[in-house]
Amino acid sequence: MIILIQILVIFVALAVIGSVLIGKQSHSARAWKKIALSLLAIAMVIAVLFPDTTNKIANIVGVGRGADLLLYILTLAFIGYALNNYLHQQHQRDELNRLARKIAIIEAINRSKQKK
Amino acid sequence: MVIKDVAVIIPVYNEAKVVRGVIERVLKEFKYVVCVNDGSKDSSSEEIGKTDAYLVEHPINMGQGAALQTGIEFARTLPVEYFVTFDADGQHRLQDAQAMVKELRKGKWDIILGSRFLGSAPGIKTSKVVILKLAIRFSNITSGLKLTDTHNGLRALNRHVAETMQITLPDMAHASEMLEIIAKNKYKYKEIPVTIEYTDYSKAKGQSVINAINIGFDTLLRKITK
Numbered sequence: 406m407i408i409l410i411q412i413l414v415i416f417v418a419l420a421v422i423g424s425v426l427i428g429k430q431s432h433s434a435r436a437w438k439k440i441a442l443s444l445l446a447i448a449m450v451i452a453v454l455f456p457d458t459t460n461k462i463a464n465i466v467g468v469g470r471g472a473d474l475l476l477y478i479l480t481l482a483f484i485g486y487a488l489n490n491y492l493h494q495q496h497q498r499d500e501l502n503r504l505a506r507k508i509a510i511i512e513a514i515n516r517s518k519q520k521k
Numbered sequence: 522m523v524i525k526d527v528a529v530i531i532p533v534y535n536e537a538k539v540v541r542g543v544i545e546r547v548l549k550e551f552k553y554v555v556c557v558n559d560g561s562k563d564s565s566s567e568e569i570g571k572t573d574a575y576l577v578e579h580p581i582n583m584g585q586g587a588a589l590q591t592g593i594e595f596a597r598t599l600p601v602e603y604f605v606t607f608d609a610d611g612q613h614r615l616q617d618a619q620a621m622v623k624e625l626r627k628g629k630w631d632i633i634l635g636s637r638f639l640g641s642a643p644g645i646k647t648s649k650v651v652i653l654k655l656a657i658r659f660s661n662i663t664s665g666l667k668l669t670d671t672h673n674g675l676r677a678l679n680r681h682v683a684e685t686m687q688i689t690l691p692d693m694a695h696a697s698e699m700l701e702i703i704a705k706n707k708y709k710y711k712e713i714p715v716t717i718e719y720t721d722y723s724k725a726k727g728q729s730v731i732n733a734i735n736i737g738f739d740t741l742l743r744k745i746t747k
Contacts, residue, residue, distance in 0.1 A: 492742075499689055502583050506591045509557075513577040513595055 413466060414477055421485040438489075445482060527603045527622055528553040528596035531574075532588035536609040537563040543611045544572045550615050551605075555596050557588040575599075586695025590688040597683055604683045608674040617715040621677035624713060631682050631708040634668065635675035640714030652733050656697075663740055664700035668712055672696040675715055682708055690743070694736040698743075 452459045452475070459471025468474045529551045533540050540556070547554050554574035558566045560582030569576045577595050579588065589606055596604055603625050605618050613635075621633040637645075653672060660671035672693070678686070685706060690698045703710050 495739075498691065501581075502587045502691055505580050505583060506587070506594065509577050509579050509591055510595050513575060514598060517575055 411467075414481075418481055418484075421481055422488065445478070523552050524550060524619070524622065525552045526601050527551050527605060528555055528599050528601045529605045529607050529618065530555045530557070530589065530592035530596055531607050531609050532557050532559055532585050532592060533561060533565050533569065533609045534559045534582070534585070534588070535561045535563050535565060537561070537565045537568050539611050540565055540609050541568040541572060543607075543609055544569065544574045546611075546615065547607065548573055550619065553596070553599050553601055555592050555599075556609075557592040557595075559583060559585070559588040584691030584695075585693060586688045586698070587691040589695065590686075593678075593683050593686065597680075602680055604678045604680075606674060606676045606678075612717050612719060613675045614716055614718065617675060617713075618677065620713060621675070621715075624711060625677050625679055629709065630711045631679050632703060632710045633677040634670070634710060634712045635673045635715035636668070636670035636712045637673060637715060637717045638669045639712060640716045642717040642719060644719040645717070656733060656736070659737060659740075660697045660700050663697060663744060664704045666700050666704055666710070668700070670712070671700060673715070673717075682706075690739060692735070692739075693732065694739045697736065697740045 452471070456471075459474055461471075463469065463471045463474040466474070468477070529547050531540075531544065531547070531554065533556050536543075544554055544556065554572075555577060556569045556574045557577045557579065558569060559579045566576065566578060575595065577591055579591065583591075592606070593604060603622050605622065607613050607618060617635060617640075621635065624630060624633045653670070657668065657671045661667060673696075676699075686699075686702055688695045688698060688702070702708075
């Protein structure tokens with residue numbers, strides 16, 4: 406039973422990181438992110454209403470306590486979020502740089518024309 | 522004889538104390554000097570304005586890689602055949618830049634890179650040597666090239682390279698990225714020995730060792746995502 410959770414966590418971790426890294430920002434990728442987020446929120450509500458469920462699920466997959474299971478899921482969600490955000494930020498910075506470069510070059514060309 | 526078919530590109534960030542002297546030295550040998558002021562907080566812009574160099578002004582600070590790309594793109598509009606990138610803090614020697622252009626003129630290579638480990642770097646700190654050697658290993662692995670110095674700001678390109686090169690990593694990670702571009706576009710490259718003169722000023726401003734972690738992370742991440 407212990408092996409089940411280990412395989413599961415490693416597999417899901419790789420899938421999350423892989424999808425963030427390799428996945429293009431397509432409509433479907435963004436939709437899946439929303440679905441995953443909604444599911445997480447629903448799971449949270451259920452876990453609060455029926456505190457026993459997390460323990461039961463944890464036992465099924467081979468984790469000792471429900472709290473541990475939550476921690477694993479949360480860690481995974483956080484790593485996925487952080488990576489996703491970092492890549493998104495870099496993409497935006499790249500676009501901002503291109504825009505600023507264009508302005509700088511236009512300005513410089515105008516300035517050198519005035520000099521002449 | 523002032524060389525007229527070469528543009529010397531100098532990225533400038535907070536170099537007000539030394540930049541004017543460097544530019545004036547370069548202008549004695551090269552007609553076209555393009556300074557990219559990368560959002561300096563000091564009076565670098567005014568200092569550049571006092572010289573005959575072209576000034577390209579980034580509206581915000583974008584990093585050295587971004588400044589080089591801007592400089593190259595502006596220099597394309599000038600009537601030149603060759604492009605040299607040069608540091609603003611006076612650590613490069615003009616005779617090395619001239620030797621690089623001479624190599625390019627032979628027409629056998631697209632890009633000439635300077636190597637301080639083929640040449641010399643008097644006054645270099647041991648910690649810097651260690652981190653540079655690691656960086657060289659790393660860059661050679663990620664790019665597949667074989668070089669002796671991968672993080673040297675002194676380079677010479679022909680027009681073909683200047684027209685096709687697109688640097689996207691804004692900070693110091695551009696040095697590794699440039700090598701990947703060389704490999705991908707199959708530019709013919711050559712390394713020649715250069716001397717880096719580490720002045721107190723350039724030493725104080727040099728890259729911090731810990732920043733190598735940032736560069737490594739970004740380079741690897743980009744490799745995976747591409």
